[in-house]
Amino acid sequence: MIEVKRVLDIDHPVEEVLVYLSDFSHAESWDPGTITCEKLSPGPVATGTEWHNVSEFRGRRTELRYTLALRSPDQLTFVGRNKTATSTDDMHFERHQGGTRLTYRAHLQFHGIARLAAPLLKREFERLGDQVAERLPAALDRGLGPSSRPT
Template structure:
């Protein structure tokens, strides 16, 4: 299993950040590996149990995972994606920052199944680089989302 954890601060209030990140389709905007991410039920409200079909590219290969929102709380979101070769968990926890922004801890865990498990030690550095890229891209994606006129939560 590979685990990556990063902490970052976003310049938007906690409720707004949680609403934005709860819609996993937004991973196209902030996750460098995501090629596409579509809800399985277009137009349905985002709630615990919502699912998305995600296509990611990693080391030149595309893979598809079905992600499900398994935890949606005021200060925490957890998504679990699965396919035949891997289970991926994206866990996000939030706390209000003193300046009105949001401090976020992002934990990504991937567990490979079957023969793919043998590649785990060789892929750790690649996933660390992806974690660094998320920290670089996520703040700008959140900023652009709200600059484009998205309505704040509440």
């Protein structure tokens, strides 16, 4: 299994960040690997909502069906699956200096023979984690508007 963790300080209130990130279709704006992410479930986003995600990694496209597995006032957990892998995006939110401290963990569990590639891919997933850490705050600023936090 591969695990990547990043801690980000965001200049927006927890409630706004949580609402924005609970719609996984916004991954198109902050996840460098996501090409498209389409909400499949009708109605408002809630536990059990599903998305069809198309990503590209190392020049290959892969499709996963993501489900919002957990939504609470301080946590979101998305689980994506296909034949090759299970991907879990876990986000913890806490109030921090008038904004939000976001702890983002991505877990990738390969299935079958693909498990053999996991140790070789760790470095590339760390690089993707760095890109998420760069892109996510800017995506939140675009999606939520300028920070309402005093500077």
